[in-house]
Amino acid sequence: MLHTDPTAAPPSAFDAATAVSRADGGSLTAVLDPGWDVGGQVLNGGYLLAVAARAAVLDSPHPHPVALSASYLRVTGPGPAVLTVTPGPAGRTLAHALVTVGDPADPTLAVQVTTATLGGEPPVYSSPPPAMPPVEQCLDADATPGGRPVPVVGLRERVETRLDPATAGWTTGQPSGEPVMRAWVRLTDGREPDPLALVLFADVLPPTSWAIGEFGWAPTVQLQVLVRALPAPGWCLVEARAGEVAGGWLDEDYRIWDSTGRLVAQSRQLARLPRG
Amino acid sequence: MLHTDPTAAPPSAFDAATAVSRADGGSLTAVLDPGWDVGGQVLNGGYLLAVAARAAVLDSPHPHPVALSASYLRVTGPGPAVLTVTPGPAGRTLAHALVTVGDPADPTLAVQVTTATLGGEPPVYSSPPPAMPPVEQCLDADATPGGRPVPVVGLRERVETRLDPATAGWTTGQPSGEPVMRAWVRLTDGREPDPLALVLFADVLPPTSWAIGEFGWAPTVQLQVLVRALPAPGWCLVEARAGEVAGGWLDEDYRIWDSTGRLVAQSRQLARLPRG
Numbered sequence: 001m002l003h004t005d006p007t008a009a010p011p012s013a014f015d016a017a018t019a020v021s022r023a024d025g026g027s028l029t030a031v032l033d034p035g036w037d038v039g040g041q042v043l044n045g046g047y048l049l050a051v052a053a054r055a056a057v058l059d060s061p062h063p064h065p066v067a068l069s070a071s072y073l074r075v076t077g078p079g080p081a082v083l084t085v086t087p088g089p090a091g092r093t094l095a096h097a098l099v100t101v102g103d104p105a106d107p108t109l110a111v112q113v114t115t116a117t118l119g120g121e122p123p124v125y126s127s128p129p130p131a132m133p134p135v136e137q138c139l140d141a142d143a144t145p146g147g148r149p150v151p152v153v154g155l156r157e158r159v160e161t162r163l164d165p166a167t168a169g170w171t172t173g174q175p176s177g178e179p180v181m182r183a184w185v186r187l188t189d190g191r192e193p194d195p196l197a198l199v200l201f202a203d204v205l206p207p208t209s210w211a212i213g214e215f216g217w218a219p220t221v222q223l224q225v226l227v228r229a230l231p232a233p234g235w236c237l238v239e240a241r242a243g244e245v246a247g248g249w250l251d252e253d254y255r256i257w258d259s260t261g262r263l264v265a266q267s268r269q270l271a272r273l274p275r276g
Numbered sequence: 277m278l279h280t281d282p283t284a285a286p287p288s289a290f291d292a293a294t295a296v297s298r299a300d301g302g303s304l305t306a307v308l309d310p311g312w313d314v315g316g317q318v319l320n321g322g323y324l325l326a327v328a329a330r331a332a333v334l335d336s337p338h339p340h341p342v343a344l345s346a347s348y349l350r351v352t353g354p355g356p357a358v359l360t361v362t363p364g365p366a367g368r369t370l371a372h373a374l375v376t377v378g379d380p381a382d383p384t385l386a387v388q389v390t391t392a393t394l395g396g397e398p399p400v401y402s403s404p405p406p407a408m409p410p411v412e413q414c415l416d417a418d419a420t421p422g423g424r425p426v427p428v429v430g431l432r433e434r435v436e437t438r439l440d441p442a443t444a445g446w447t448t449g450q451p452s453g454e455p456v457m458r459a460w461v462r463l464t465d466g467r468e469p470d471p472l473a474l475v476l477f478a479d480v481l482p483p484t485s486w487a488i489g490e491f492g493w494a495p496t497v498q499l500q501v502l503v504r505a506l507p508a509p510g511w512c513l514v515e516a517r518a519g520e521v522a523g524g525w526l527d528e529d530y531r532i533w534d535s536t537g538r539l540v541a542q543s544r545q546l547a548r549l550p551r552g
Contacts, residue, residue: 066525067498067546069345071388073365073372088349088386093524093548094497096349098386110364110374112347112386114497114546116525123522124549125455125488179401212401221370221390222343224500226527226546228520243531244504244539246399248369249342249392251502251542255519263520266527268544270343270390270502272369273400 012191013158014200017047020055020083027082028055034078035154038217041077044155045220045269046203048076048109052099053199055083056113060095064195067114069224074108076101118195118230129237129257135184138162139171141206159204160186162235170210179208179242179250184235193231193258201238202254202267208242209250209273218250223269234259248273288467289434290476293323296331296359303358304331310354311430314493317353320431321496321545322479324352324385328375329475331359332389336371340471343390345500350384352377394471394506405513405533411460414438415447417482435480436462438511446486455484455518455526460511469507469534477514478530478543484518485526485549494526499545510535524549 017033036047053065084104088096094116100107141161142153164182169175185201186193193201202225207218237257242250250273256265293309312323329341360380364372370392376383417437418429440458445451461477462469469477478501483494513533518526526549532541 069347069388069498069500071343071345071364071372071390088347096347110388112345112388112498114347119523121523123520124490125518125521127519214400222345222388222500222502224345224498224544226498226544228525228527229522242401243403243542244399245401246505247395247397249504251504253542266519266529266544268500268502268542 012187013189014187014191014197018051018054018196020051020058028058028085030081030083032076032078032081036158037154039153042217043076043078044203045072045223046200047155048101049111049203049223049225050196050199052083052101052109052111053113053196055085056097056099057115059085059087060097060115061090062095062115062117064116064118064227065113065199066094066116066118066227067224068111068199069222070109070111071222072109072220076108118227120230123262126263127255129261130182130239132164132182132237135162135235137165138184139165139168141183155204158188159200160188161204167211170213175213176211179211179245180240181205181208181211182237182239185238186235192233193236195227195230198227198231198256198265199225201236201256202265203269205238205240207250207271208240208252209245212245214245214273218271218273221270221272223267225265225267227265229262229264231258231264232260236264245273288463289465290463290467290473294327294330294472296327296334304334304361306357306359308352308354308357312434313430315429318493319352319354320479321348321499322476323431324377325387325479325499325501326472326475328359328377328385328387329389329472331361332373332375333391335361335363336373336391337366338371338391338393340392340394340503341389341475342370342392342394342503343500344387344475345498346385346387347498348385348496352384394503396506399538402539403531405537406458406515408440408458408513411438411511413441414460415441415444417459431480434464435476436464437480443487446489451489452487455487455521456516457481457484457487458513458515461514462511468509469512471503471506474503474507474532474541475501477512477532478541479545481514481516483526483547484516484528485521488521490521490549494547494549497546497548499543501541501543503541505538505540507534507540508536508538512540521549
């Protein structure tokens with residue numbers, strides 16, 4: 001007879017998909033979930049970074065990833081993956097580590113991670129959030145850009161994404177011409193945000209190039225994420241903005257505020273511009 | 277009798293201070309110049325990153341550093357330093373490498389570098405520069421914050437820095453309360469900007485925390501620099517802005533425009549807040 005505890009929290013799909021376990025011999029493994037894709041077999045860069053962050057905190061004296069710099073060296077596909085953590089200097093305030101995914105001599109992803117212990121101090125200064133309509137006035141991002149059929153995107157089923165209508169003209173074939181997107185996001189599994197979820201959210205929106213009519217997948221080359229505070233429960237507000245689109249390159253600058261309006265994370269990535 | 281070519285360009289102090297040479301046996305060495313300091317024996321993080329960038333392009337199929345993510349693991353002092361370049365995947369569009377400074381098994385600085393070949397294409401989209409007074413109406417940054425004596429800063433002698441008066445209240449004891457600084461910068465040696473100089477400029481201003489009255493050196497923990505275009509000759513406009521100052525941490529978000537007003541570089545760093 002199977003007993004289940006009706007008061008226990010349901011298992012989180014995000015926690016399961018980013019789980020890292022220690023195999024016999026001490027090596028770390030994860031099973032990368034094909035459901036966190038951005039089309040076809042391509043896994044979302046924020047999802048992969050959250051897995052690396054989970055590996056980094058396993059043996060760190062500090063519980064929170066506060067700075068992560070990742071180079072996406074090769075395609076990291078779904079399935080079993082080996083992670084290698086090389087600890088660096090560690091102290092009372094922070095600790096460094098290098099995390100690689102795949103063959104340590106030829107990894108597919110390399111991440112420099114700084115961990116620390118985030119507290120509850122009120123900020124000395126914090127950028128206020130932009131004006132944003134309430135969630136119920138925003139649009140489901142699981143839409144078809146420019147009226148063209150796109151592959152089913154698993155990421156969008158796992159992260160509820162409600163776009164600011166002011167930045168969602170591309171969903172109806174009317175790109176705004178300004179490479180900016182804003183959205184409310186939360187995990188579909190009901191799990192509340194924490195630093196690991198913020199790492200995911202730091203690469204969660206469609207490419208801002210879609211807002212200037214350049215559709216397609218924009219592969220990330222380098223991505224830096226800073227986690228600045230422990231987020232409050234509820235929806236997070238994510239704003240992504242490109243500073244320059246030129247010569248086949250695109251940057252994406254993210255700022256994330258929690259439900260209380262506090263800036264809790266920032267990221268910037270360099271990506272290749274989608275080819276039409 | 278010594279013959280000198282009167283038409284030859286004078287040697288650049290920046291090029292000399294960032295030179296990387298190959299020793300017998302193939303290892304790379306640099307002599308880190310104590311003159312590029314930010315006080316005492318502490319070398320500027322952008323200067324160190326420019327040295328690492330020069331090592332990265334030595335054997336790369338591409339001439340320009342376009343993305344650099346650095347972890348400042350330990351203090352890197354002046355004097356002779358060994359650099360180690362571990363090449364990663366390389367192709368027609370871009371190449372990856374890991375550059376370390378110091379003992380490869382316990383480096384003081386680790387940098388993931390992506391190199392590529394920047395061309396002359398006009399941008400599809402480029403953020404316009406902020407309003408800024410002309411150079412001759414700006415203030416020399418070699419000033420004394422808050423009327424308190426500060427150590428001589430070599431960096432400021434090597435990079436001419438002219439602060440926007442609107443963001444320079446701290447020089448006269450009137451911090452603006454907003455962590456923003458804007459300045460025109462150029463190399464004092466007369467050398468025109470290029471991607472390596474942009475790497476230097478991406479960490480060249482005083483900490484924006486000075487603008488909110490928090491003086492002192494703000495040690496960089498992680499720094500990401502993106503170089504987006506080949507800069508035109510002349511002064512560059514640098515804007516640095518903190519998004520959040522909290523819990524002993526500070527971020528610095530840089531955007532750099534060349535003399536034609538084109539966005540040519542971006543950076544973001546996580547730093548420790550100075551202790552008063």
